[in-house]
Amino acid sequence: MGRFPDSRFDKAADGGRDNPRATGAVRLSDVAAAAGVAAMTVSRALNQPELVSERTRERVQRAVIETGYVPNRVAGALASSRSKMVAVLVPTVAHSLFADVVQSITDTLAVEGYQVLLGLTGYQTEEEAxxxxxxxxxxxxxxxxxxxxxxxxTRQRLGAARIPVVEIWDMSDDPLDMLIGFSHHAVGEAVADHLLGCGYQRFGQAMADDPRSHQRAEGFNARILAEQKARPDAGIKVTTHWAEIPATLVGGRTTAANVLAGMPDCEAIFCSSDTLAMGVIAEAQSRAMAIPEALAVMGFGDMSFAAATWPALSTVRIDGAEIGRLTAAHLLQRFGAGSPDPAHDIVDVGFEIVARQTTLSPRS
Known part of the structure; x- marks a missing residue:
């Protein structure tokens, strides 16, 4: 691509005083000078291209490339009251569960020209704040x-911000604004029902020490307690041990060892993630315990490796991509001046028990 004749940038490829690259950030006026048009014309070509001719748009685009100009989105946001940016805060992207959500939000919003600003909160309320x-x-x-x-x-700050807020990956009776997720308590109950249906009676839990894992453990324990009351002579027992976060294979092995030390006759272990579950399986195999005959293992998340391992991991499937898609869709609807609708803006996407080879088949 040819350079602009008579451009101020032709004078200063060596970093002279007339080169804005040598003296600071390239300004809109620099692009205008390079393109031979007014600064207002450059602004229109970049922000409202339909208002200028194709020839002018091409001149401005060449000047943008020539100068290395990057639009000041902060200034643009102040002028238009829209930043075209959505902040997404998740605990981690170290595993696919939250990564799938973030990718789906990003892809859906990008179609409408929005960018995602990612923040990692590390499962800590102080860090989130x-x-x-x-x-x-x-x-x-x-x-x-x-x-x-x-x-x-944090609740007060988000309320005062007066922007749409979507809480994801959870359910609540008191959402800040919009809510798209599922009930972790219900997950725990459903896993307990599944394992009870397989005939197991002595249970362990290997759970990461984070709020949502605690909810799943509470749901599991509540269902086991109800079964203990219904069948007091069945010998149904449960023990829960907590793993450090973030979840790792080593953490899974350590927590499994703790479960088995406290309950040597444990028959099934429910894990708060597929990663911990793989560590539990490794610990069981190191003890020559057959899976699932001697010990059943249930994960959570249905990560990409769950179906490919041997034995294939029984787990709970969450459609993270759908959570992300719905989140972005609700935001775009709100951006389009859609009014808040409490009934519409709370969505339970549910979950699915995926029974594979690390648990026995349910009894008929």
Missing amino acids: AVVETVLSRRPDALVVAGTRHSEA
Whole structure:
């Protein structure tokens, strides 16, 4: 591509004083000078291209490339009251569960010209509060946050921001605004029902020490307690041990060892993630325990490796991509001046028990 004749940038390829690259950020006026048009014309070509001729758009685009100009989105947001940016806060992207959600949100919003600002909260309410404060200073058009358990300061800050907020990956009777997820308590209950239906009676839980894992453990324990009361002579027992976060294979092995030390006759272990479940399987195999005959293992998440391992891992499937798609769709609807609808803006996507080879078949 040829350079612009008589351009100020031709003078200064060597970093001279007339080269804005040598003296600081390239400004809109620099692009205008290079293109030979007014600064207002450059602004229109970049922000409302339908208002200028094709020839002018091409000149401006060549000048943008020539100068290395990057539009100031913050200034644009102040002028238009829209930043075209959505903040998405999740605990981690180290495994596919949250990564799938973030990717789906990003892909769906990108079609409408929105970008995602990602923040990692590390399962800590204090860290979440700090990240919320930081991202709100960037003036996002909306904020997506994993979970519904926030500090009071975070709840107040998000309420005062007066932007759409979507809580994901959870259910609550008191959402901040929109809510798209599933009940972790119900997951725990469903897993307990499944394992009881397989004939198991002595249970362990290997759970990461985070709020949503606690909810799944509570649901599991509640269902087991109900079964103990219904069948007091059946010998039904449960023990729960907690793993450090983030979940790792080593953490799974360590937690499995703790479960088996406290309950040597344990028949089935429910894990808060597929990663922990693989560690539990490794620990069982190191003890020559046959899976699932001597010990059944149930994961959570249905990560990409779950079906490919041997034996294939029984788990709970969550459609993270659908959570992301629905989240973005609800935001785009709200951006289009859609009014809040409490009935419409709370969506339970549910979950699916996936029975594979690490648990016995349910009894008829």
